[in-house]
Amino acid sequence: MYRKTVSAPFVFNIKDRMRWVGLFILLAPLVIFVRLFYLQTFMHEEFSNKAERAIYNYLAEDRVRGKILDVNGKPLAESVRTHSCGISKRYVKDKDKVISFLSDTLDIPRKRIEEKWNRAKNFFFVAKKIKPDKYMELVDFLRTPAGQGIELTPEYERIHPYGESALDIIGASNSKNFGLSGIEQMFNQELSQDISKKRVKRARRGQIIYDRKLKEDVTVANIYLTIDEIVQYYAETALKKAVENVGAEQGIVLVQEPSTGKLLAAASYPVKDGQSLGFQFTYEPGSTFKTIGISAALDAGTVSITDSIAMEGRKWEVAKGVIVRDNQHDKDYLTIPEIMQLSSNIGAGKIAVELGAKNLFYYMKAYGFGSKTDINFNGESKGSVAPYTTWTKVDTASKGYGYGVAITPIQLIGAYSAIANGGILMQPHLIDRIEYTNGKVEKKAKPIKIRRVIREETSAIMKKVLQSVVENGSGKRARITGYNVAGKTGTAEKLSKEGGYGKRSHVVSFCGFAPVSNPQFTILPVFKEIASPLLALKGIEPDQLDF
Amino acid sequence: MRIFGLLVLICLFGFGVVWMRIEINRSGRTIGQLQNEVAIKEARNQYLELEISRLSSPENISRLAHEKLGLVQQEPHQVIILKDK
DSSP: OOOOOOOOOOOOOHHHHHHHHHHHHHHHHHHHHHHHHHHHHTSHHHHHHHHHHHHEEEEEOOOOOOOEEOTTOOEEEEEEEEEEEEEEGGGOSOHHHHHHHHHHHHTOOHHHHHHHHHHOSSEEEEEEEEOHHHHHHHHHHHTSGGGTTEEEEEEEEEEOTTTTTTHHHHOOBOTTSOBOSHHHHHTHHHHSOOOOEEEEEBOTTSOBOOOGGGOOOOOOEEEEESOOHHHHHHHHHHHHHHHHHHTOSOEEEEEEOTTTOBEEEEEEESOOTTOOHHHHOOBOOGGGGHHHHHHHHHHHTSSOTTOEEEOGGGEEEEETTEEEEOOSOOOSEEEHHHHHHTTOHHHHHHHHHHHOHHHHHHHHHHHTTTSOOTTOOTTOOOOBOOOGGGOOHHHHHHHHTTOSOBBOHHHHHHHHHHHHTTTEEEOOBSEEEEEETTSOEEEOOOOOEEEEOSOHHHHHHHHHHHHHHHHHSTTGGGOBTTBOOEEEEEEEEEEOTTSSEEEEEEEEEEEEEEOTTSOOEEEESOOHHHHHHHHHHTTOOOOOSOO | OHHHHHHHHHHHHHHHHHHHHHHHHHHHHHHHHHHHHHHHHHHHHHHHHHHHHHHTSHHHHHHHHHHTTOOOOOOGGGOOOOOOO
16 A cells, blocks of 8 residues: 655744744854954954054153252253154155155255155154244144154253353263263262153054053152352353463363362363363372471471471482472572472472371371262272382472372362361362252251361461462462462473473462451462452452451 | 843943043043143243243353443452441
8 A cells, every 4th residue: 555655844833933043143143252262362462462552652751850950059950851753654644745844843854854764664753852832833733634643752851051061060961861971970860760661541643641640759859069150150261261371281170168168169171071170180289289298297296387498509409319409599498488488399398308208198198188089979080199108208208399199179179178177178069959859858068077187276377378378479360459368379290191291281270268367268270260259249358457 | 121121221331331431531632632731831931941041141141241231340359248237
């Protein structure tokens, strides 16, 4: 029997339909899910890097370097916000328009920008240190569609409002705000913030989106020097004039307040960033050093102010074959003031020998020769004072009149200040105070007595002796009407490269202080031209009763 | 109906969050621009102050006093300080 089986007609019932539709609907999210899983798991790094680059920007810290100011708060070095302008070629839509605008606004020849454009792969700098006015013009252009591709980066420029004034002390810092020399380097940590990069969110055209985290405590400090800009100006002007008048290679001026040790001016000529000759230059002082040997002998009691020294016919044979001559006078005996007034090498040499090498060495060290000062300025020299055990009689005599010893100007002015200050050597200061932005003030220039070098009575005698040098001796040019001035001249022959002393090469100096009754300034070596305006400026009354 | 209402609420909340985020970013951008302008104005002000310092430098004042007013440096003994009584 044949039986035909008839299959039931294929009918989608509602349940099946819903199952299929459900499956279909689920399929799409499933595909998306799988794709997302793939992207987020296997491609995570690539996409997060892309997002990071698109959304965030890394800015160098806005590093406002602290100021360097004079004692009265006049800015000697200050950082000013500027910008650098660059072009990112790939974002530029209208090359001609961008180049024309930048060329006109920044006063840069169009050709130069085009050359840079052709050389660069993508990004290149067009200009640096753009001032605020130009920057505003650039920002306005940047906000237009044509401005795309221009990038402005903040940076700081170090400005010196008084030009080269005190630049040898201040030193230099580079465009990254790092101190390279002078005070800038010595106090780099106080003047600058830590270097780091800040992650900031940026908008479509690169503008920074403000975030509270961007605000931070600024911990930079302002450095106040003991330098007084007006005193510095007088010192620099007088030094320049003096150097040009005599056709010298270089010159140094230091002005110190003897009672506190504060340096009111420190000038070098020619001016080089961070190269202060007052600390770094070593030389044989010559006759200005006679003050040291003679004050030491008076203090030790090996000579008395009333003594007369025999001149040995103005040809003194210190040792066999070694003769010291005095050609500037024809006297057989000289008193101590006369030795200083006439700058007698025989007198100073004999007094040094009488004092003895050990004592002279002791006093030289006590005055601070052969040691660095506590200022510890970059590249400061300590000079050279050989141990007395190695000295011969000739060495002792020659040190008495300033040869065979190498000193720095800061050491010499310190020694004269000690005499002016009643025999007490004061610690020299270059930094008055450091003021932090959080209000903390660190006082640096407190008067610090290093030691008593000579007795007060010796100091008083030496002041009179040095005053007589200015009134009757070689220091007449330092006289100032109405004021008693004390000081000593010096002309030392410089060591020549061939050996021995060069007859045409000299170090000419004068070191002195005024007014003698109450010394306010010790000055090395251009005296009258600096002391005269300073006495007037500070309103210091004349100490001569009859003038 | 209750589920529909809940979905609407969630959507509204979502939109609110997104809108707030956009507003925060927009405000942040405005603040950023304003801060930049403040910084630029401060920098311009600083330049002007530095210009004042430069113009009032002893060198400049001495030169102007000499050239424009014919003044000369006085000797210290010619200066008499009047003291307050």
